Amino acid sequence: MSEVKPDLVDVQIDGVWHRFPKGTRLIEACRQVGAEVPHYCYHPKLTSPGNCRMCLVETGMPPRSAPGAESPQPDESGHLPIVWMPRPVIACANTVAPNMGVRTTSPLAEECRKGVMEFLLANHPLDCPICDQVGECTLQEYSVEHGKGESRFREQKVKKPKNVAVGPRVRLDDERCIMCSRCIRFTDEIADDPVLGFTDRGSHTVLTVYPGRELANNYSLNTVDICPVGALTSNDFRFQMRVWFMRETDTIDVNCATGANITVFSRQNKIYRIVPRRNNDVNSDWMPDSHRLNFHWIDSEARLTEPMVKEHGRHRAATWSEALAKTAEKLASLSGSEIAVIASARMTNEELFLVRHLVRQLGATQIDIVPRMGEGDGYLISADRNPNTNGARLVLGLARPGDGLDRVRSEIEQGRIKAVLCFQENLVEDGGFSPELLGKLDFLLASYPLAHSTTGLADVVLPGACWAEKSGTMVNVTGRLQRLNKAVDGPGETREPWEILRDLIASLGGDSGVTSVAEIFRQIAAEVTEFKGLAWGQIGDLGLPLIETGETIPALEREKQRKAAGLIVG
């Protein structure tokens, strides 16, 4: 024991001695060694009120010898004997102490859990068959693992408000609420919008929204995620799909440069919901509602499902080879200086790398992206609404993305640029190109998932897959390289943008030499300085830091402060 560093303490968990840093909460210590302690109210990103009492464990300390009495002798492992205390303690708020003993499976600990489960179910409605939480309900799960299996409760259950709209996106069933207060703490501590609270007392306690207010902040749906039961449900998702039918794809959000880590839940190529995925270097456990719900357009009527070419002022469906051949034929008659390529910072690094290849192939001199700047929200939404501006900087070598658009516009005006190839952007609505200006072009190619004002003007329209239908990498606002993973197939004849670019390069007589996204990444790693030495498989589910940008994510900075102050585990 003498070699123990002062900041480490020895703790016995379920009979085995371990070493933890001082200040480690018992619940985290137990989790780290595989002794999962069940809990409802505890959440590492929120303060610990210790109210659910589900994490009660048995603890003990070495005996305190009376003055003058013989001090206890260490055993052969060098540890003092443990005197177990009759009163259980909560594992969520208590921290490890030197030579402490913890029992997570002793008769006392199990008896406590059984008792708490029985209490929680006493007034909880047995409406599981119609509850959205089924399949991801900790009340159900712990009932199976720690419950008694039968109820001694013979009384009438307490009646409370049901189907309450606490906000535009969140619905509350108070009878299902187990009063863990996670949602209250979230709105207070994370969203700075403390509109939720408890009223009334005892078993009649109800969760409610402050009179005249509503839970309307842009982070409200995170309360649904952290609700351990079916009390808070999402208006958007409720009754749409059983969770166990869905496929989960870990990917990233593309609505701004933060690149929140998310899980996409889909079934049979349809996305049903998106939830944030923990990444302590990006989005913690949260994401904004506006980003979370921005997916319904993916299976909308406006999706482009096949390539189109314009003849006599009208679009008609075409095959991919026909559309690409027409493009190649047109471009062959133009010199590089007559062609501008407008790509997008919504494209992946791999797609942008092929854009670079295409530009070289064409000898084009005008290449830029459409910037998309707004205001940051002080939490997780970055002022930069493009997810991969940093990737565009690195891969396309753009010093100041968007600065070249004025020149493109004036050269179109002057008739020096005769063709524009537009990938994954809307030049009319987002790029500041008027339909009149684009009308001066001899040739306009537009590739996009949806029909919009620019595709309407284009000579060739190519249906490109959206973010959920493709894979690749992006570099977020802090310079973190992250993976985008394909969750669903695009509709109809849609192709992933990298495939479109590869085929376009080929139809122009070039050879990109790639057959997969991973291969493109290998080329990037070989050619782009910042990516040197990186391998596709290295990036992982949580990404890795690529460059220093000096930018921070406000919500994370506050989380770090709260962690440093000991308020949360983090």
Add this chain to the structure above:
Amino acid sequence: MGGITYQSGRAPHAKEHRVIFRNIDRAGWDTSIDTYRKEGGYEQLKKALGMERAAIIEEVKKSGLRGRGGAGFPCGVKWTFIPPNNTKPVYLICNGDESEPGTFKDRYILHQDPHQLIEGMAIACFAVGANLAYLYLREEFPEAARIVEKAIAEAHANGFLGKNIQGSGFDLEIYVHRGAGAYICGEETGLIESLEGKRPYPRIKPPFFPAAMGLYLCPTIVNNVETLCHVKHIIEMGGDEYAKTGTKNNTGTRILCVSGDVQKPGYFEVEVGKVTMGEVINDLCGGLRPGRKLRAVIPGGSSAKVLRADEIFTVGRGDDARKLTIWDIPMDFDTLAACGSMAGSGGVIVMDDSRSMSWVLNNLNNFYAHESCGQCTPCREGSLWMKKITDRLVAGKASPSDIDTLYGVAKNIDGRTICAFGEACSWPTESFVEKFRDELVADAKPSLESAIVNPETLTAAAGLCD
């Protein structure tokens, strides 16, 4: 400034030893500062202001004073829990939320002798280094709030509160804060939350021990009204002299509040441990009602475990072990604890043989189900569950196995909650079932054994089987 003069009541009983209640119901006494000062009021504060702070704490430690609010924790020891390297402000809170059923002592101090409390608080504040103190009064004491506010203004006007008290350089303000009517506000961390303007949800300990992280997360000492009054008398007598009253480890006097089936219920200040339960009932209270026999006593407020009239209690260890009947129990902290109950808040509830124990338990369960704050699971769900079972029991709609359930529910609350309310609401049920099981079972109906089901469970089960 004229004070409020109460009609003088009966004279103290010969077995009483009045210190704190010296002026209660006294003919010619009123609440004005002039009256108080005529009898030596605020002299102890002046004396204390001339002492070293550590010396005051030492006197209180030597006195052996134990908290009169319920837990009986040594007062002087509590005061030393303030971290020695503390740089934050220190607060003192006087807990005037007297809400334990069967307890009605603090209200008389507040109503009739407010300056005694203010003097005690001022001495305590000086000792612990607090320049700001709060008197937390329960909502149901509107009159007390008016009286104390007036007394505080008088103390201000006479230089016993405010800046530079009596030229000592010590500043102190006392504010009265009125609660909104909740039993849980008597729990010190619940009280602190309430004082901060929040729902009185008790805090988890650790880390929120008030002496280190109390009001506004600053060191805070919370003492009961009666306890703080004793501080004044400890300064007057000296700790050693004070410790000669009462008995060893149970020093001083305390006020017993006797209610229930006695001829003359009321409040009695006695030396701790010098009076037995028999003397309380038969002498101080004039005995049981005619023709009645003693059935049970709850000796320390409603959450104390009940004592059965025919129990034989073994107290003391080894050579000191002795057997006591309920009549022989000296009314002190240690003996009542050894008898399996507690001295608690001093509320003695006497029940004779006319009382149905099922009814009594249901009465208690009603109170606790109504007062559970609802923060933590066992107490929130368990207290109402116990009430619902005893509701059925007194209505003749319970079966014998419900008594086992009742006991099991109480055991699942006891020791597993955030605050002591868990014990407060489970101990009555535990003790009544342990000691009066036969009577409770007799009130149940065996014919209902399989007839009582939870309709909702039944419906759900039927739905699943379809």
